[in-house]
Amino acid sequence: MKGGQALIKSLINLGADTVFGYPGGQVIPLYDMIYDSDLNHILVRHEQCAAHAADGFARASGKVGVCIATSGPGATNLVTGLSTSYMDSTPVIAITGQVPGHLIGNDAFQESDIIGITMPITKHNIQINNQNMIPAYINSAFEIASTGRPGPVLIDIPKNIQEAELDEYNDGKINLEGYKPTKKGHKMQIKRAYETILKSEKIVILAGGGIILANATNELNKLAKLISAPVATTLMGKGIIDESDESSLGMIGMHGRRASNNLVNECDCLIAIGCRFSDRTTGKLDEFIPDAKVIHIDIDPAEIGKNVNVDIPIVGDAKIVLESLIKLLESKKINKSNLPWVNYYKTKNKKGRPQISFEDDELLKPQQVLKELSEVINKDTIITTDVGQNQMWMAYAFKSSKPRTFISSGGAGTMGFGFPAAMGAKVALPESDVVSVCGDGGFLMSCQDLATVKEEDIPFITCILNNNYLGMVAQWQRLFYNERMSHTYLGTTPDFVKLGEAFGINSERIEKVGETKEALKKALKTGEHTLLEIVIDPNELLPMVPPGEGINNIVGEKSEDGD
Amino acid sequence: MNKNHIISTLVKHESGVLQRVSGLFTRRGFNIESITVGESEIDGLARMTIISHGDEKSLEQMLKQLNKLIDVIKVRDLNVETTIKRELCLIKMSTPTEKVRSEIIQYTQIFGGKILDATSEDFIIEITGDSDKINSFLDLMRPLNIKKLSRTGPTAMSKSTRC
CATH class of the missing domain: 3.40.50.970 (Thiamin diphosphate (ThDP)-binding fold, Pyr/PP domains)
Structure with a gap:
């Protein structure tokens, strides 16, 4: 078995039977082996689209998306796509061809240092210089891409390695002693979160894309019901809660709904889950959630305290942490549905729903x-x-x-x-x-x-x-x-x-x-x-928070009730 | 408040790791005063000592972001008070007169340094110690005309029995 065949076998073993790619000089051997394989290869017309398609594949299915490109320009065309996946934490594997080992460093035709180039925009990247290690590297790349905070992993395979015979196809993994994502949240912190929730009277949940990545949507909705709290989402959190529900506030941030932005700022306890408080979400930080105790649940410890000061940090997988939190809350019969806050937010939320019907305008809105x-x-x-x-x-x-x-x-x-x-x-x-x-x-x-x-x-x-x-x-x-x-x-x-x-x-x-x-x-x-x-009408403006201002200061909103 | 921090990391002893670490510091806007890398007690792992200047918040981010690198196995922020820091400095001094020669020899002896090489025109001196000691030595040498200077930047080890 050759290196390229080992790669294909590993991909299929891992359930990644669909790949998006574009051939080129340094992946001809690999493509020759794809020709005889069961891999479902989608031929794109630009490598950037291969990366984006793999990303869309991953976001829609929750599985790892795979893209293939040749060395040099093929590989660099993946960069924008990888950066997109990196920023939104989607599990993508990019496989690039590289010039043969003996030419690396010689500025060979279509050579580029894709490892150096993609270091800051991938979760990890590896050049494989031993064909026997291909299965282990692919297995580990999938593990890194899809666990913890997911992200793209690039694997660079020189042409000679694609063609080299393996001694033996050895499944297995490389030693990842430096990679141990924390899944279970810290017990004491979950207890503190629970106590804070009990004491608080104006809770808002801020749900981010991490909940979707952790498949924790049911748990999130359960928590929201249990504590009668409204749910605002980030852009990446759209879809976590049915947005026609009366407790869904919609998106917050620069182009968020006024009700959503205002209610978040009025809360006394913000439970933020799987979000990273980006500048587009928070607006001016000094004016963001002035009175709230912040509980921040995220699998990436570096996101906690990065932008917003947090009172109760919980590092862990959203699903597992929420399960524990819900268990604690269920052990005590809590009922927050009669708090004045519930009526308040529901009334406020009902008002100011965005006007979407514009049937009489001459230009289509x-x-x-x-x-x-x-x-x-x-x-x-x-x-x-x-x-x-x-x-x-x-x-x-x-x-x-x-x-x-x-x-x-x-x-x-x-x-x-x-x-x-x-x-x-x-x-x-x-x-x-x-x-x-x-x-x-x-x-x-x-x-x-x-x-x-x-x-x-x-x-x-x-x-x-x-x-x-x-x-x-x-x-x-x-x-x-x-x-x-x-x-x-x-x-x-x-x-x-x-x-x-x-x-x-x-x-x-x-x-x-x-x-x-x-x-x-x-x-x-x-x-x-x-x-x-x-x-459409080119003059229609989106409601927005002017840059540098607090999210309360949204301008230009047109609502159903003219409010 | 901005302070100097000594970050000691255990990393995979492979090509590209230094680039991952230094790239991270550049990208996130952290400063690096010095960085030293060398073998550790564990086969296949290297110890990287980074001296950085910043406030508590940026220190916390540095540690967390370093921890996220797959090739970084362990990250420690060493307590400046209980940590031994040492660096090595090589200096080439010109020795035009007998007076200068004997002055350099004397100072080198006082600072516990060594003269590694001597020609009719210059000395190569080795000094080890913490950065302050080396700075003091260099202050004495500067008026005597330093021809070349090469410092390693500090490496560090905690005195604590636990780490």
């Missing part, structure tokens, strides 16, 4: 589009967004109800992510409907992969919210830079319908209220890939 989208999809439909206004409209006003159905690039804010991520999600869960919501700017950054979608038959719906602007930057220019629209007008190129058609994709332009709904219905029925260019 993005809110109206997402309303029509909401009306035709089901609870299992996976939505991916790109980055910018399209993303924040969805995060702000679209109601998710299940984990892993709202996929978005959070920390890295990677334009061009949404479309390939949808590709990965659809490949992971072919039975689910997938809708990718993009802007015109972001979609163009990865549109070449329409070819992949066509050739590999990956049917999902791409909605391009076209306002001819780089919308989010344009919004900042309108609000904070005296309307000096420096380089944010993208013009009217391309004709997205013709672009879609050039790739053989059903494409349609939408300009009026009601058309989105009809087109989506039709597309879902045909089961074929469909591209919808939805022309």
Whole structure:
């Protein structure tokens, strides 16, 4: 057995039978071996899309996503994707070819120091220089990528190692004595959290993406009910709680709902789980949760106390810690449902729900589009967004109800992510409907992969919210830079319908209220890939907290009740 | 309050580990005064001693972030009071006159140093000790014209029986 075959065998043994990749000089031996294997290889049209697709695959399924690229430019094209996975803690394995061992360091053709390049954007990376170690390294890479705080791991395999004969295929692992994620929370700290919860009268739960990664959604909802606390989520936490529920406050932060931002700031106890208090979440730190005792549960000790001072730190897996906490709370019959806070937050939350119906406006509003989208999809439909206004409209006003159905690039804010991520999600869960919501700017950054979608038959719906602007930057220019629209007008190129058609994709332009709904219905029925260019009002602004201000100071919110 | 911290780590003795550690410090904006690496008592592991300057919060982040590196096995913040720090310094001094030669020899003896090599034109001197001692020695040598200077940066060991 050769190195490449050992790699393929290990991947299949680990259940990673689907990979996204692009061949090139230094992976020809590996691809020659893939030719005879059971690996389901999806040929993308740009390595960045392989990385994003692997990421979308991982986010949708909870499994490890795998991508393959050749050395040099192939490997460096993965960088943005890996950085995206790293910031949002998704388990991805990137396999790169490398020039043969004897050429490393000689500036050989298509050589790049991909280990050095990806050190700061991977959880770990390894160059394998002994073919016999391939199975052990792959096993360990999967362990590192998928346990603790998940993240991307890159494995660099020189061409000669791919071709070298193994003495023996030895499963096993490398010694990872420096890697021991804490899963069970500290008993005393959980007890302290429990005591604080008993004493507190205005509790808010802040739920982050870590809950989805730990598959702790049920536990989170159980805790919220048990202590009658409302749940605000971060962007990455969307889907943890059914957002139509009266105790769901929606997203907090720069583009959060006013009710959500205000209630979080009014609480006397914040239970933050699986979130990292990013600047987009907290706004000005001095004005964030002024009166709250903070309980922070996270599997990454470095996140605790990094941005926000914490009273009760609990390092551990969200599911395990929440189970213990719930057990303690259940041992004592607590009833917080009669606290004035409960009525207060419910009333406040009922008011100021974002207005999404704009049926009378001449230009189509993005809110109206997402309303029509909401009306035709089901609870299992996976939505991916790109980055910018399209993303924040969805995060702000679209109601998710299940984990892993709202996929978005959070920390890295990677334009061009949404479309390939949808590709990965659809490949992971072919039975689910997938809708990718993009802007015109972001979609163009990865549109070449329409070819992949066509050739590999990956049917999902791409909605391009076209306002001819780089919308989010344009919004900042309108609000904070005296309307000096420096380089944010993208013009009217391309004709997205013709672009879609050039790739053989059903494409349609939408300009009026009601058309989105009809087109989506039709597309879902045909089961074929469909591209919808939805022309929207370029002047519609998102409510937002001006940069550098506290999250109470949200401006521009339009609510159903005009409040 | 900003203070000097001595961070002692046990790391895999492999290529790239130093880059992982120094890259982490650069990326997170932590400062490194000095870093020394060498064999440890355990086969395959090296001990890396990092001297850094920062407040308590950045120290906490340094320790936590270092711990997250897969190739870092152990991280300790050593108590400055109960830790022995030593560094090695090599100095090349020009010796133009007999007077200078004898002055250098005397100072070197006082500081417990050694003259490792002597030619008609220069001496190479070795001094070990904590950073203060080396600084004092260098203060004496500077007026006599230091030709070359090479310091290792401190390595450290706690006097505590537990670590």
